Amino acid sequence: xxxxxFPLLLVFSLFLSHCFSQINGTLTDKTSQKPIKNAIIFIDxxxxxxxxxxxxxxxxxxxxTGFVKLVIYKEGYSLFYSAMRIESEKIYTLRLSLDxxxxxxxxxAYIKRLDAxxxxxxxxxxxxxxxxxxxxxxxxxxLNFFEEQNALQLEADGPLLIENSTLGYxxxxxxxxxxxxxxxxxxxxxxxxxxxxxxxxxxxxxxRHAAYFGSIQHLLxxxxxxxxxxxxxxxxxxxxxxxSPNEFITSSKISGYTNFDFSGTLNVRYQLxxxxxxxxxxxxxxxxxxxxxxxxYGFLFSENNLSVDGSMAPTIQSLLPINFxxxxxxxxxxxxxxxxxxxxxxxxxxxxxxxxxxxxxxWYSALMNYKTPxxxxxxxxxxxxxxxxSKNNILADRRTRIMNRIGQGSIVLPDSLTPSIYYLRAYTxxxxxxxxxxxxxxxxxxxxxxxxxxxKENQTVLHSTDVTIKLExxxxxxxxxxxxNFSIDILDSNGTRLPSRFxxxxxxxxxxxxxxxxxxxxxxxxxxxxxxxxxxxxxxSIQFNLERGISFSGQxxxxxxxxxQAHVEIMNQRxxxxxxxxxxxxxxxxxxxxxxxxxxxxxxxxxxxxGKPINNVTLVPKTIPALYYSGPALQLxxxxxxxxxxxxxxxxxxxxxxxSEVSVTxxxxxxxxxxxxxxxxxxGQPDNVVDGDLLKTYAGNNFLEAxxxxxxxxxxxxxxxxxxxxxxxxxxxxxxxxxxxxxxVEFAINSVPAIPVAVIDRIEVIRxxxxxxxSRGGNGVIAIYTKTDVAWTHTIPEFTNLVVKGYDxxxxxxxxxxxxxxxxxxxxxxIFWRPINYLNMNEQFTYSFFASHLPGRYxxxxxxxxxxxxxxxxxxxxxx
Numbered sequence: 001x002x003x004x005x006f007p008l009l010l011v012f013s014l015f016l017s018h019c020f021s022q023i024n025g026t027l028t029d030k031t032s033q034k035p036i037k038n039a040i041i042f043i044d045x046x047x048x049x050x051x052x053x054x055x056x057x058x059x060x061x062x063x064x065t066g067f068v069k070l071v072i073y074k075e076g077y078s079l080f081y082s083a084m085r086i087e088s089e090k091i092y093t094l095r096l097s098l099d100x101x102x103x104x105x106x107x108x109a110y111i112k113r114l115d116a117x118x119x120x121x122x123x124x125x126x127x128x129x130x131x132x133x134x135x136x137x138x139x140x141x142x143l144n145f146f147e148e149q150n151a152l153q154l155e156a157d158g159p160l161l162i163e164n165s166t167l168g169y170x171x172x173x174x175x176x177x178x179x180x181x182x183x184x185x186x187x188x189x190x191x192x193x194x195x196x197x198x199x200x201x202x203x204x205x206x207x208r209h210a211a212y213f214g215s216i217q218h219l220l221x222x223x224x225x226x227x228x229x230x231x232x233x234x235x236x237x238x239x240x241x242x243x244s245p246n247e248f249i250t251s252s253k254i255s256g257y258t259n260f261d262f263s264g265t266l267n268v269r270y271q272l273x274x275x276x277x278x279x280x281x282x283x284x285x286x287x288x289x290x291x292x293x294x295x296x297y298g299f300l301f302s303e304n305n306l307s308v309d310g311s312m313a314p315t316i317q318s319l320l321p322i323n324f325x326x327x328x329x330x331x332x333x334x335x336x337x338x339x340x341x342x343x344x345x346x347x348x349x350x351x352x353x354x355x356x357x358x359x360x361x362x363w364y365s366a367l368m369n370y371k372t373p374x375x376x377x378x379x380x381x382x383x384x385x386x387x388x389x390s391k392n393n394i395l396a397d398r399r400t401r402i403m404n405r406i407g408q409g410s411i412v413l414p415d416s417l418t419p420s421i422y423y424l425r426a427y428t429x430x431x432x433x434x435x436x437x438x439x440x441x442x443x444x445x446x447x448x449x450x451x452x453x454x455x456k457e458n459q460t461v462l463h464s465t466d467v468t469i470k471l472e473x474x475x476x477x478x479x480x481x482x483x484x485n486f487s488i489d490i491l492d493s494n495g496t497r498l499p500s501r502f503x504x505x506x507x508x509x510x511x512x513x514x515x516x517x518x519x520x521x522x523x524x525x526x527x528x529x530x531x532x533x534x535x536x537x538x539x540x541s542i543q544f545n546l547e548r549g550i551s552f553s554g555q556x557x558x559x560x561x562x563x564x565q566a567h568v569e570i571m572n573q574r575x576x577x578x579x580x581x582x583x584x585x586x587x588x589x590x591x592x593x594x595x596x597x598x599x600x601x602x603x604x605x606x607x608x609x610x611g612k613p614i615n616n617v618t619l620v621p622k623t624i625p626a627l628y629y630s631g632p633a634l635q636l637x638x639x640x641x642x643x644x645x646x647x648x649x650x651x652x653x654x655x656x657x658x659x660s661e662v663s664v665t666x667x668x669x670x671x672x673x674x675x676x677x678x679x680x681x682x683x684g685q686p687d688n689v690v691d692g693d694l695l696k697t698y699a700g701n702n703f704l705e706a707x708x709x710x711x712x713x714x715x716x717x718x719x720x721x722x723x724x725x726x727x728x729x730x731x732x733x734x735x736x737x738x739x740x741x742x743x744x745v746e747f748a749i750n751s752v753p754a755i756p757v758a759v760i761d762r763i764e765v766i767r768x769x770x771x772x773x774x775s776r777g778g779n780g781v782i783a784i785y786t787k788t789d790v791a792w793t794h795t796i797p798e799f800t801n802l803v804v805k806g807y808d809x810x811x812x813x814x815x816x817x818x819x820x821x822x823x824x825x826x827x828x829x830x831i832f833w834r835p836i837n838y839l840n841m842n843e844q845f846t847y848s849f850f851a852s853h854l855p856g857r858y859x860x861x862x863x864x865x866x867x868x869x870x871x872x873x874x875x876x877x878x879x880x
Contacts, residue, residue: 021086023060025094027052027072036074036098042192044069044081046323047169049192064323065256066295071174071190075158077101079176081190088256101157108146108155117145120152121181125162125316134317136163145181152181162316163196167211168204170194171316186314187303193321199585203543209328212320214270214282216312217298223249224258224294234269252293254301260292268312284310298322340433344371345379347440348524348870349426350503350863352813352830354515355445355453357649359415362387362444363813365503365835365863366400366407366426369525373868376405380428382547382807384622387411387444388423392627395422398808399550401595405865406501408835409808419448423629429551432544436625442519443634452643453513453636455857466493467866469873477878480853484877489844490866500839502864502871506832506849509876510856511645519631521863525870549593552804553620556587556606563587566606566614571755588620596806603799617800645854649827683783686764688712692787695757702753703760704782711765723749727767727780738780739773752784756799761787815850828852837864851879 027036035056042049043063050058065088072080077098084092111117122137142158159172174190198204212218214232222228226245228235235243243266252259266286286308293301299322300306308314345368352363366383370376385398395417400407427439447453470489478484490500545551558564563586570579570591583589583606591602606614688711698706702723705716713728725737740747742755763784770777813833832849839845852858855878862873 020062020064021088021090021092023063023070023084023086023092023094025058025092025096027056027058027074027096027098030097030099033097036077039072039074039077039098040192041070041072043323044071044190044192045321047193047195047321048323049194062323064295064297064299066297066299067254067301068299069190071192072096072098073159073174074098079174079190081176108144111145111147117152117154117181118143121154121185124181124183124185134164134166136165138162146178148178153178154181154185155179164317164319165196165198166204166317167208167320168196168198168201169321170196171319186316186319187307191319205327208320208324209326211318212324212326214311215318215320216284216308216314217320217322217324219268219270219312220294220298220300221296223260224296224298226258232271234271236267236269238265238267240267254293257293257295257301260288260294263288263290268310270311282311284308284312342372343375343379343430344434344438344527345369345375345428345431346438346525346527347383347426347428347431348521348863349385349424349440349442350505350521350835351424352505352833353507353512354518355447355512356413357447357449358413358417358419360413360829361811362411362413362424363505363830363833363835364409364411364424366402366409367501367503367521367525367863367865367870368402368405369527369865369868369870370405371527377403380430380547381549382551383407383426383428385409385411385808386425388425388627390421390423394624399805400426401807404501404838406836408810410811410813413446417446419446419451421445421634423627425625425627427625429544429547432625433542436628437630439625439628440524441627441629442631443629445515445634445636449646449649450642451638452511452646453515454639455509455513466869467491467498467871468493468495469862469871471860471862471873471875473877477880478851479880480851480855482851482879483848484851485846485848486860487844487846488839488862490839490864490871492867497839497841497844498866498869499841500864500866502837502839502862502866504832504834504837504847505830505861507859507861508645508827508829508831508852508854508856509859510854511643511649511827512829513637514859514861514874515634515636517632517635521870521872525865545590545592547593549595550804550806551590551592551594552602552802553588553590554604554802555618555620556583556589556614557616557618558608558614559616561616564608564614566608567611568607568617569605570602572600572602594806597809598807599803599805601801601803603801605799615800617802619802619804645827649829683764683766683770683781686783687767688765690763690765692757692760692762695760695763698757703757704749704752707763707765707782711767713767714765725749725782727765738782739770739777741781741783743784743786747784755784755786759786761785827854831858839866855879 027039027041028034029036035052035054037052037054037056039052039056039058040049041052041058041060043060046068048060048063050060052058063086065086067083067085070080070082070084078101080096080098086092118137125137126135138161140156140158140160142156143160144155144157146153146155154175155178156173156175159174162171162173164171170193172192172194173186175188176190179185179188218231219228219233222231222233226249229245235248237243243262248260248262250259250261264287266288268284268286269281270284271281286306288306290302290305292305295301348367348369350365350367353360356362364385366385368376368380368383370379381402383400383402385400386394387396388394396411398409398411400409422444423441424444425439425441431438468491470491471486473484473486490498490502492498554568556564556566556568565585565587566583568581568583568589570581570589579591581589604617606617608614690707690710694710695703695706702716704723704725707714708716711727715726716723717726718724727738737749740749740752742752763782766781766783768780770781773781813830813835815828815831815833831852834847837845837847857876857878859874859876862871864871
């Protein structure tokens with residue numbers, strides 16, 4: 001492509017009444033002199049853009065002062081660009097002409113398949129998975145890729161469009177010449193920003209500020225204004241000597257600019273606020289090859305003299321237009337950081353073993369820690385626990401309930417599991433606001449039965465310097481299967497007992513070992529610094545809610561498959577849970593904070609805004625974080641020969657037979673029927689009984705109205721809150737509504753009509769006062785009983801079932817060596833496991849377990865949190 005920069009013709013300039021300037025003019029074809037319409041004219045790296053009309057006229061407004069680049073694009077013409085100096089409060093009128101584009105004389109062998117080159121281009125624009133997920137790159141057919149000197153080159157006959165929904169911009173990249181697809185690509189192209197429509201402008205605005213503070217644009221403006229130290233920047237030479245402003249900031253020869261008078265390499269450290277905020281420090285390197293002049297808006301006069309590496313290096317997902325003006329201040333950002341920091345929580349999984357074999361069970365204890373201890377037990381109550389393979393496939397997932405800052409669970413490894421390195425991950429929904437790097441994750445080796453790990457004797461006490469752990473046993477040597485009594489005390493540096501929560505694991509060191517390179521509990525549960533991606537989350541841009549229980553979201557669609565706003569009624573027969581709500585504009589609804597185990601089916605009845613049924617309801621799947629592990633590589637020390645007890649374990653595994661089928665026959669006793677009988681006995685003999693089949697013929701909106709005439713003295717009438725019920729002879733003071741029970745559970749009167757009439761077995765009415773039910777029982781009782789053999793929605797076409805996963809069912813750890821005959825040689829790698837233990841201020845913790853029947857050396861591992869301080873302790877004892 002031949003590029004000719006036609007000289008700008010300045011016709012006149014006028015002073016304006018505002019501080020910014022304006023460019024207007026006309027655009028014509030250089031040969032025919034005819035107007036060019038629909039050409040795009042913009043100021044490089046800004047949102048300032050115009051399109052020529054039928055007469056070729058255009059207007060660019062609100063242009064900041066300083067040197068800017070004017071760029072013009074029209075399909076079929078050569079890309080035009082030229083520098084302009086904009087002075088304050090002036091109008092510039094231009095007459096511009098464009099040359100028609102012509103084919104390059106050099107015939108190129110273009111790569112016609114776009115997928116592979118676009119993948120390489122994507123990695124240059126977004127160097128990691130997180131940044132790539134934040135943008136959407138259009139497959140523009142006008143992008144031509146070719147190879148030259150074994151390097152991928154890009155030649156573009158049109159813009160490359162990139163959508164960044166996080167920051168709310170569509171970025172158009174224009175390439176003036178064929179350009180290498182490498183990390184210099186962004187700096188060599190022109191770009192303009194178009195603002196995208198968003199349904200959450202507050203969040204987008206916050207995310208823009210998160211990208212701005214700590215960026216090279218922020219630094220340059222802070223340097224120009226002389227406030228870079230107050231804004232959180234420390235600039236040092238290569239010898240780590242800090243520079244003061246008067247050492248490199250001088251007045252520029254260019255009016256309105258500040259001169260950056262330094263040549264060489266500088267290190268920049270950015271930390272929002274101060275050390276006391278515990279915000280993450282970000283590091284960058286500036287390489288300066290000549291004078292740099294900076295306008296107060298961050299425009300560079302000689303941008304080729306500056307290159308940036310590190311956290312400030314510009315990438316597409318973090319780019320903002322140069323004319324972006326922060327509506328926030330550094331002090332406001334500090335305040336947001338403090339508030340958001342106070343709500344941070346972390347979790348850690350303590351497991352009974354460091355590694356496993358196929359067929360074994362992972363027993364885990366989930367420990368919580370809080371940046372602000374006063375918020376303990378007021379934040380999340382649900383931890384997601386996942387077993388993940390190296391390809392980011394989730395092999396098992398659990399929902400663990402947290403109570404008193406600790407929870408427990410287990411994962412059974414299949415016998416067929418391929419030995420490899422897996423990952424065990426744990427997080428709360430709220431933790432995801434602080435970035436995926438803040439989630440707990442650790443490698444989990446699963447070994448082949450033909451392998452074992454070396455036990456190293458120097459693996460002794462490991463605990464925090466701020467905590468002293470005292471574990472006392474009656475002696476160091478025990479007989480096989482002898483009872484071992486022990487006590488634990490956890491003290492601070494002053495000898496004061498600390499309230500603590502911890503897990504206890506006792507392992508056979510003859511058949512297992514510890515892995516010293518696993519992430520420690522201290523590194524996972526301390527709050528010394530925040531993760532690098534922490535600043536992506538702010539109070540008014542929270543993406544992941546606090547979960548005080550099991551939550552789920554649903555999506556309503558109309559018959560065309562389009563998202564549709566609706567009203568939904570949601571119920572569950574087992575929980576007796578019923579709620580009515582309106583979806584958002586996109587048909588999304590969310591149910592929060594339920595408590596149940598295993599899985600439950602929730603029945604959803606949606607209707608559109610006109611009250612007509614909508615049958616398309618789907619469960620919105622939980623978003624899965626990307627696999628992110630940055631810890632040390634595991635160092636597994638294999639002995640020359642497998643441990644003898646592992647050979648025994650291997651033989652046991654080989655003797656295990658997999659049954660093709662197991663049939664279990666049982667008679668189910670419905671617990672709901674028992675409950676109903678108990679409720680009936682509690683309430684006594686009813687005054688009236690209405691059979692459920694009689695209600696099916698009622699044509700009204702509320703089947704309670706059908707009781708009128710069938711129950712003497714009962715009246716149903718409208719009220720300000722919906723409907724009300726009154727029975728003759730009952731209280732007329734205050735509420736007259738009798739208490740309503742559905743299978744013994746109290747229901748709000750306006751929620752009762754949502755129960756399908758088809759599942760009602762009978763309605764019992766008690767017109768006398770029932771003091772056993774409290775003051776509400778003074779108005780009588782309407783007891784509704786549902787059929788036990790009919791699900792609420794199986795025969796009701798208006799309802800759709802959504803199956804929701806609840807808390808993982810807890811299994812009890814039973815030491816295997818206690819189940820075996822005395823003197824047997826069966827191997828038990830975990831002798832004792834107690835996942836939840838509490839130490840209060842009043843007394844030390846005491847417990848007991850039984851030694852194994854096999855002689856050898858055994859280890860006791862204690863991991864926990866004492867007064868918000870994570871600790872770990874390890875000691876050993878012998879069985880003769």
